[in-house]
Amino acid sequence: MEEHKSHIIDYLTQIKVWVALVIFTLITVATAEVDFAMLTVAVALTIASVKSILVLLYFMHLKFESRILNLFVIVVMLVFLAMIVFTFFDYIFRLSHGS
Template sequence: MENHKHHIVEYLTNLYVWVGLAVLTIVTIWVSEFDLKMLTVAVALGVATVKAVLVLMYFMHLKFDSKILTVMVIVTLIVFLSMIVFTFFDYTFRA
């Protein structure tokens, strides 16, 4: 069951993604020069998330594979985030 043909990604697409990742890395370093106060971590994590999504979609072929794999990754992320959120929820309200 569920045998899929492997999608071959063009070299040019991979190159664009690689350039995108490199640019985002430069953005991360550049942004760190500014004092964004509370947003410092959020911005760094936001850029890192965009980079992770690019890697997942193109280098790990989620964009071209069965949608069920995307669902699996999303569910996994929800579970992982929930673990962190619930734990910190306790810490936030602790006397």
């Protein structure tokens, strides 16, 4: 009896994801030339997050895992996001108060 269900992702999907990752990398490089002022870090992190999600979903098979594992990853991501947001709030407030 096979207890653990394995899922095989076809080559076409893998290649599509890889191409998407390459495109997002090029966008990262391109945006580095643009001055987004206070949003510079936010833009870079947003692109990086999209890439991470693709890797998690397809290369790490999260798309085909149980709901509880997905929930774990979402909670972890939200906690991580909150840490970054809180830290950068301090920076934004400090900049806006000129200190």
